[in-house]
Amino acid sequence: MMEKVIFFTIILGFLITVLLSPVFIPFLRRLKFGQSIREEGPKSHQKKSGTPTMGGLMILLSVVVTTLVMTYKFTEPTMKTYMLLFVMLGFGLLGFLDDFIKVVMKRNLGLTSRQKLLGQIVISVIFYFVLMQNDFSTSITIPLIDKSFDLGWFYVVFIVFWLVGFSNAINLTDGLDGLVSGTSAISFGAFAVLAWSQSQFEISIFSVAIVGAVLGFLVFNAHPAKVFMGDTGSLALGGAIAAIAILTKMEILLILIGGVFVIETLSVILQVISFKSTGRRIFRMSPLHHHYELVGWSEWRVVVTFWSVGLLFAALGIYIEVWL
Template sequence: MIGIGIAGAIALVISILFTPYLIKIFSRQGFGQEIREEGPQGHKSKRGTPTMGGVAIMIAMWAGYLGSYGVNMLLLGRDEGPTASGWLVMMLTTGLGIVGFLDDFIKIRKQRNLGLNKTAKLVGQLVVGITFAVLALRFIDENGLSPASPNLSFIRDISFISFGTVGFVVFCYGIIAAWSNAVNFTDGLDGLAGGSAAMVFGTYVVICFWQLRNDCSASLGSACYDTRDPFDLAIVAAAAMGACIGFLWWNAAPAKIFMGDTGSLALGGLVAGLSMMTRTELLMIVIGGIFAVEMLSVILQIAIFRTTGKRIFRMAPFHHHFELAGWKETTVIIRFWLLGGVCAMFGLGLFYSEWLAASGAG
């Protein structure tokens, strides 16, 4: 438990202290955000705000993750180190962050709100996703567990729904692409994606810790969890939560810096990675409900417009609909945070109630 707290604390401090330094560098280099022409008119004033702040989030995450183990070894004398699960999730996060960084950099250099074309971004996500999927089925431990499972999962593996190796790679890529784009869609208002992500990662700190306390080595019968390295994943989630909260200090309205695709794609990748490593892929739809709704709003807007020529929302993603309805930006953000918190708590409640049912304690 101490290691989890250390990871979150280090990431929080690094994120708060390093982000203003990044703001100065990016402002000096002219790395300012371009605003899409068809967006809400009130966003025009944000043009030129430094972007690519996701760099600070990733650096803080790595510092919190590695720093936690460093403190444990040097000060507490513990010899545990990072595991395959932790390395893979951090690799997935960083890989998608690099794809996002390239996207942001091209936008800045060409001074337009279009970075990598769809094909290039797709290829980048494909390479990172397939690499993660293939490696996630390897590194089998002494208990016969790989970091991820080829089965579909809700709160545990659904044993009768198995994708097989090839099917899992395809499924894994689909989840990674979906969640990275969902967080990317949500990142349209100051602090909205960062605050929502912090709630999701905080929820996963609790889930991973609970899986650690109730793993199958404790002979708990059907109430135990067959997951690899839950403690390491809790450290990753804590580091991500701390990094997001620290970044939010500077990203909250009015934002001094945006996370850009660098941050949103990285955080979306982490959401996907945690859901697969903890065997909670379907539960993540509830916990990260605010991201799921934002992506669904875009899908519905496009589908209905192409079939009927009419728009169901004033503008998609969903948060812009309320802006155009006259809500202040801060009102939209706070209310969406509240909804995000409700989704996270409801998802955690489902997780715990399933454990009660499985253990017979309810």
């Protein structure tokens, strides 16, 4: 029975996004919600200037509708269902404000880093307190060695770091057509399988709803992209995948399953440290996907390679959790 639920959840999420896109994309274009391209980015990206952004709104709408319809019809919504939606929509709202300031108010940097961080922390702390009110475990488990450590009061710091860190990690990865759409579909798909293995079907449905929504978005976001998800989508997806990892108690495994996002973030951190301490750059440009563009790879080759690496990480994560 649940196999059919998962199948129809993917289909519904996919169809909602695909059917929304032909209406929503021209609407964004008429409102002149076009992407501004950083001057310091690869020169080849300047031609993307003006491409409609904030397409993440389609993803969020699709996920909310699909999750609620499928959950109410085939199982019972739980605290975890509503907390996943809360985190996704909360981070999505921050991203929307950031995008709105960039494209409508013409302030290219959007929200200040302090404003964005404060919003992320507030959402994360609310998430933590709701979990504590429901007697949620404050321990984390290290894969492979199967050792658990109770973080106690420090767990709130861990949750904030995880939600903020991964929301920003996916945001950094969102720099090429279809890159985040594909890699996030793979990562959320892996967590859908793992949540299923734990019989946490409400989390599995939410995860699969995101898979369907981002695959539908990919139809219009693949190179050459007709729409970008913007921070509205990338921050929401990052917060959602971190929340899923926390609720399934696979927090540390997220480092592996979301390995592409982690590597992209590390490339930025290493680049900044190297340049500030030695005046030299490790990569031609960070995040890492831009480095490969500048060494001569086509955009499509970079994206497909990163998808492949993400698929390997996801498969390895499932293998470690389920079979080892």
